[in-house]
Amino acid sequence: MTVKIRKITTDQQIQACFDVMVQLRPHLRRDTFVACVRRQEKTGYRMVAALDGRRVCGVAGYRVFECLSRGRNLYVDDLVTDAARRSRGIGQTMLRWLVGEALRQHCRHLSLDSGVQRFGAHRFYLREGMHILCHHFAMELGPQDIDLDQRVPTTGRWQAIEKAARKPASGRSAAKQKELAVSGRASRRYTRPPPTA
Ligand SMILES: CC(C)(COP(=O)(O)OP(=O)(O)OC[C@H]1O[C@@H](n2cnc3c(N)ncnc32)[C@H](O)[C@@H]1OP(=O)(O)O)[C@@H](O)C(=O)NCCC(=O)NCCS
Structure with a gap:
């Protein structure tokens, strides 16, 4: 099978990548996917698809940036092959395109x-000549499901923060109420697991 790698530019093309991308990022929503990609593009994100004819069988997202530790770097945000098409070299084709x-x-x-x-992915990257160089440390600062399109927090602690800010309890100022919510004392319900890479 010969697949071609194509840069994704139009809304229609972005939408056509959803069914494959969601296999890697299951929290994504079809109705906000295009807006989400467009927003990320403003900070350098780019998407490519592996096409078998017109059919999307793999998707990759990446960005190029410069940092003091590594200089100019291409960072791969997302790499996924359609589950029905794995182990046929599509991942390798996408990764080699990204190296190019x-x-x-x-x-x-x-x-x-x-x-x-x-x-499985680690096996793939090691086979392709990559090395494990770092430990990645992360700290969760808010919910994953915040709706950035409408800028409305939807669940968990942020909801409690908003609620606390809107309805000051008797004897407490709105500012004090918000401070309590942010410090976590107003809501101990926020227990979402950390996001995966
Ligand atoms: C990792 C991934 C992109 C590789 O794509 P691919 O098209 O299968 O890649 P290739 O055909 O070039 O290479 C296949 C190799 O990848 C590895 N592999 C990783 N996950 C695999 C899976 N679920 N099924 C089959 N092979 C897998 C194997 O080592 C395999 O080699 P093998 O067929 O000799 O056993 C693909 O498996 C995938 O989309 N996985 C799920 C999403 C994911 O984990 N992405 C990486 C995020 S960091």
């Missing part, structure tokens, strides 16, 4: 994070 893109953009590194549970 990194070189075209004068990057000195290509890097990515891969969740500790993704053993």
Whole structure:
């Protein structure tokens, strides 16, 4: 099978990548996917698809940036092959295209994070000549499901913060109420697991 890698530019093309991308990022919603990608593009995100004819069989998202530790770097945000098409070299084709893109953009590194549970993907990256160089540390600061399109927090602690800010309890100022909510004392219900890479 020969797949071609194509840059994704139109809303229609972005939407056509949803069914594959959601296999890697199951929290994504079809109705906000295009807006989400467009928002990320403003900070450098780009998407490519592996096409078998007109059919999307793999998707990758990446961005190029410069940092003091590594210089110019292509960072792979997302890489996924349609579950029905794995182990046929599509992942390899996408990764090699990304390496080519990194070189075209004068990057000195290509890097990515891969969740500790993704053993299959680790095998794939090691087979493709990548090395494990870092431990990735993260701290969760808010809910994953905040609706950035409408800027409305939807669940958990942020909901409690909003509620507390709207309805000051008797004898407490709105500012005090919000401070209590932010400090966590107004809501101990927020227990979402950390996001995966
Ligand atoms: C990792 C992934 C992109 C590789 O794509 P691919 O098209 O299967 O890649 P290739 O065909 O070039 O290479 C296949 C190799 O990847 C590895 N692999 C990883 N996950 C696999 C899976 N679920 N099924 C089959 N192979 C898998 C194997 O080592 C396999 O080699 P093998 O066929 O000799 O056993 C793809 O498996 C995938 O989408 N996984 C789920 C999403 C994911 O974890 N993405 C990485 C996020 S960091």
